[in-house]
Amino acid sequence: xxxxxxxxxxxxxxxxxxxxxxxxxxxxxxxxxxxxxxxxxxxxxxxxxxxxxxxxxxxxxxxxxxxxxxxxxxxxxxxxxxxxxxxxxxxxxxxxxxxxxxxxxxxxxxx
Amino acid sequence: xxxxxxxxxxxxxxxxxxxxxxxxxxxxxxxxxxxxxxxxxxxxxxxxxxxxxxxxxxxxxxxxxxxxxxxxxxxxxxxxxxxxxxxxxxxxxxxxxxxxxxxxxxxxxxxxxxx
Numbered sequence: 154x155x156x157x158x159x160x161x162x163x164x165x166x167x168x169x170x171x172x173x174x175x176x177x178x179x180x181x182x183x184x185x186x187x188x189x190x191x192x193x194x195x196x197x198x199x200x201x202x203x204x205x206x207x208x209x210x211x212x213x214x215x216x217x218x219x220x221x222x223x224x225x226x227x228x229x230x231x232x233x234x235x236x237x238x239x240x241x242x243x244x245x246x247x248x249x250x251x252x253x254x255x256x257x258x259x260x261x262x263x264x
Numbered sequence: 265x266x267x268x269x270x271x272x273x274x275x276x277x278x279x280x281x282x283x284x285x286x287x288x289x290x291x292x293x294x295x296x297x298x299x300x301x302x303x304x305x306x307x308x309x310x311x312x313x314x315x316x317x318x319x320x321x322x323x324x325x326x327x328x329x330x331x332x333x334x335x336x337x338x339x340x341x342x343x344x345x346x347x348x349x350x351x352x353x354x355x356x357x358x359x360x361x362x363x364x365x366x367x368x369x370x371x372x373x374x375x376x377x378x379x
Contacts, residue, residue: 194375196270196372197308197357197370199367200367251313252298257307
């Protein structure tokens with residue numbers, strides 16, 4: 154499985170946008186980019202995923218570089234409830250459909 | 265949206281006993297479910313892929329005789345930790361996907377403590 158690299162931690166202020174980066178230089182053409190977040194003592198929560206084009210949903214936006222070697226998860230207006238560990242994961246579009254988690258980014262949101 | 269229910273949320277058991285954890289897809293059918301474990305302040309580690317009507321596929325290093333997985337129906341997978349020991353104490357999480365084009369939905373997790 155292709156690997157991703159994320160900063161260990163980031164800080165943000167409440168009501169400001171947050172850009173969470175992810176590098177995946179060995180991504181293959183069929184790999185989907187998935188983002189999940191996990192609050193303490195809870196299971197992960199799906200945030201967004203995409204293949205080549207930028208994606209938007211009610212939770213966040215996903216900006217994918219043209220060469221697909223990096224992506225950015227954008228939280229448009231951080232709230233205290235967005236404090237979590239954010240995982241960027243590549244999922245093969247082939248027969249193997251399992252998700253392999255990396256270490257993620259711990260996002261702290263200051264009031 | 266797709267909901268995955270996991271039960272129990274917490275369990276304490278004595279060393280040497282077995283514990284069963286259930287994972288149900290509430291509003292969709294899941295031919296495949298995934299089981300993870302997570303130690304404190306660590307990331308999730310995939311243990312096995314549960315396949316409805318056939319044997320589970322275990323990740324390297326995971327003992328299949330210790331972590332028994334049964335996926336007898338399209339909405340239920342169970343993980344049984346057999347002869348549990350304190351080192352098996354962990355947070356166990358299951359996951360499933362509604363279908364192609366969807367993200368993965370996770371259960372709320374089971375905190376297992378073996379004393």
